Structures are given as C-alpha cells and as structure tokens.
Amino acid sequence: MEASNTNTSWKDKPPYAFTGESKSFKAKYSAQCYCGSVQYEINDDPVDSTYCHCKGCQRLQGAPLQWASIFHKSSIRFTKGVDQLIFYNNSTNKQTHELPCKVYCRDCRTPLADEGRNMWLAFPMLFKQFDEMKEKLRPSCHLFYGQRCVDIKDGLPKFEGHKNKSQQIQE
Secondary structure (H helix, E strand, C coil): CCCCCCCCHHHHCCCCCCCCCHHHCCCCEEEECCCCCCEEEECCCCCEEEEECCHHHHHHHCCCCEEEEEEEHHHEEEEECHHHEEEEECCCCECCCCCCEEEEECCCCCEEEEECCCEEEECHHHECCHHHHCCCCCCCEEECHHHCCCCCCCCCCEECCCCCCCCEECC
C-alpha cells in the first residue's frame, strides 16, 4: 500500500490539525502504532464501542471481527507522525483520504482507525491505558452479526446490520 495522498487538505482539519489550546487538552487515552512512528491522544470517553463482523472489517483486519471505540474527531490530537499516515477508501478501492476511510501507519502498516465524516473509530488494543480503561471501552453490541464467521456467546445484543436499525439476532 503506497501512499497517494497528494491532496493534503486533510492536515488542516480535525483530528489532524488540533485547534484547541494545548493546555486545555487533558488526554484520557493515548495510542500508537506498532513501531511508534504515529501517536495520538484522546481527551474524551467513547460515544460507543462495538464489535463489527462485516466481511469488509474481517478482510481489512485479517480477523473474525473488528473492535472499535467511537470518538468525536474533535477529541483527537496527534502528537507524532501525521506525515507517516496513509489512507485507504475501501468503497472506491483507492489509497486516498476520501471519507470514510481507513488510517494506517506508513512504516509498520498498523491499522490505526476508521475515519468517518465526524467520528474516529479507534482500535482499543492500541491504547497504552487499555488494561485500566477496558471497562469504559467495553463494546455495547455486535454489528453485522449475520456475516459472522464465529459464534460469540457473551450476552451482548447482536444485530443483523447496524445497531438499532436492523433485526436483532438471538444467541
């Protein structure tokens, strides 16, 4: 995956351009890629956390599901490595910062997040504070459970598609 991010206007917008006072930003979470080239902080708790079982997440993560904690983009700030980011839009199959898109480290290729128009879907296992914050990051449900490749019996609601917008599947 080579970067074709010739348009850099994304660098002037949240979460890449932090616009608040640095002193007022109190990080609750800090995350980094595997090699440490890219690092960012989050100053708020997640809006929600979910497990996604859609085929796209399975293939892009190389795993049976994707666990993501959802934050407002305005609560993110990068502390290192903005120039090391690469993007991929799986709808258009282009390596571009076209929302929604996947965000990766250019050096180690760690998947960092899914970026939406207003939201940042962070991967909790990248958080340095994971062990002490895992209850706040606990998923509320399973999405696209109809596409699952493994059954999970954890008592969480399971939706055929999107949360509260599709049929719930019984365990």
